[in-house]
């Protein structure tokens with residue numbers, strides 16, 4: 001019999017002893033709500049009144065013409081409240097926290113999207129909230145830090161290690177080890193120790209369930225391929241979850257950063273540079289050195305440069321059910337520009353990774369086939385990064401003037 | 410064997426001291442000197458931590474020591490070599506402390522084999538619970554190394570028995586919730602917990618997390634077999650240097 005919490009050889013719960021009862025409790029609570037149809041109903045109702053669910057599936061007519069191949073559909077997770085799929089997971093965990101009777105939540109965040117979503121949920125449900133964010137990410141995602149603080153959360157800039165997502169996650173585990181009685185850790189992706197990969201995938205499966213129904217209605221058939229970016233893997237697991245048992249090709253796109261040969265990337269399953277390891281409480285593919293020390297990762301998008309990856313995706317990659325690709329920073333900015341000009345849509349830099357690969361493959365397919373791209377989030381949070389990448393002189397002037405104003409004030 | 414050594418030492422001492430050093434912090438020469446100084450000051454057992462980039466059970470002091478050691482270029486091979494030198498020259502039992510990935514990447518069996526050959530007596534691996542890493546327990550036991558298990562105030566009686574069944578040498582009782590390096594209020598509240606620990610196993614008990622001064626040691630004398638000093642010794646090292654660590658340890662008894 002397979003051990004619980006394992007997907008092939010990946011997964012598990014490699015936890016310090018102090019956290020084991022907390023995880024046992026979480027596992028039980030999750031099992032309870034999963035078998036309770038009332039919970040899912042309450043969740044869907046909350047998302048349809050507080051967020052924008054069902055999110056639309058948009059037919060990208062101009063991009064379809066441009067590539068002259070498959071019909072391109074875009075699942076609009078950017079239209080969720082707070083601008084990304086992160087809201088799905090967070091609201092569901094919020095409902096769970098209420099049932100568990102805890103009053104404080106903590107979370108890790110990379111791009112800041114999960115932090116903003118958690119801070120929003122905490123405000124809505126009246127929980128105290130602390131968000132851990134790597135110092136590097138605090139610097140490059142300032143607007144999200146601003147919002148988290150305005151929403152009443154305390155943002156802690158984590159100065160350990162590479163000062164990015166994985167270090168924020170470690171800091172959150174340390175907090176939890178001291179405060180588990182009052183606190184729930186709202187882990188933001190389909191990674192980490194069991195039951196998080198399964199739980200987060202389950203909550204995010206709302207994306208795929210809707211997308212399947214919508215594409216059957218609009219296109220009258222299943223898509224040939226679906227594309228999602230992969231940081232920890234939650235938006236990908238969400239979309240893929242709707243098509244797991246269908247003859248649909250599932251494609252996950254990781255951060256190719258400055259190119260796979262440069263070593264500056266976060267391609268764990270799309271490159272042969274990651275190896276199996278155990279860190280952050282679970283077993284999966286990590287970008288690590290021969291001694292087992294985690295390597296630094298790089299991506300233009302803070303939400304994708306995570307050192308590990310969902311154990312479920314590691315397994316699905318091995319069995320061939322999900323195909324993996326990587327998109328470079330440069331390709332991502334080009335895809336974003338094209339998408340803005342052709343469709344008036346502004347995907348997050350994270351999501352734009354999925355667009356890169358879909359654009360590469362659309363013209364291989366015939367016109368009577370269709371594909372779905374998951375637009376996991378909206379791009380306005382990335383304005384500083386995108387403006388830098390594009391090198392817009394007007395924007396630079398505006399920032400300089402604003403800085404002068406602050407200095408003189 | 411570790412357990413018989415502890416029992417023997419206890420015939421003359423009311424409480425034993427176990428210290429902790431991070432190999433390669435701030436450099437390997439200092440690690441050697443620290444080990445020597447600590448043994449001269451009367452330490453009975455010592456943990457040699459192999460630095461890891463994600464030490465999730467450790468608080469700020471040890472976390473920083475891990476990261477500084479790695480930044481200074483500490484590699485596993487050097488850690489093993491220095492550990493071997495330490496065990497060859499100093500006459501107390503030494504344990505490895507690290508995280509599971511270090512063993513897993515190297516090969517758990519091979520890691521245990523080398524450790525035994527290098528004179529190590531046991532290991533503390535906080536993220537290797539026996540149900541997830543049974544091969545770790547087996548690999549150590551096959552070589553007469555002790556897999557040290559941890560009890561915490563949150564551990565149920567039932568689980569304490571399970572953990573004790575996967576342990577040898579002694580049990581490491583974590584004094585409180587949280588990670589290493591914060592203060593612990595040593596009060597009568599600990600007594601009930603230590604009673605539960607005692608009920609669950611016949612193995613000697615060590616207590617760590619937040620032990621820092623003579624008062625703490627006095628409090629623990631008669632309650633546990635071993636007091637563990639982690640972050641506090643590193644703080645002394647950072648503030649006052651290696652020699653002061655010797656004085657600090659001598660002052661505790």
Ligand SMILES: Cc1ncc(COP(=O)(O)O)c(C=O)c1O
Pocket residue numbers: 084085110111112113114188189190229230231232233234235236302303304348350351376377378
């Ligand atoms: C918009 C957006 N998409 C994708 C991701 C990547 O996360 P995941 O792989 O869990 O979906 C993030 C993470 O912050 C994000 O903000």
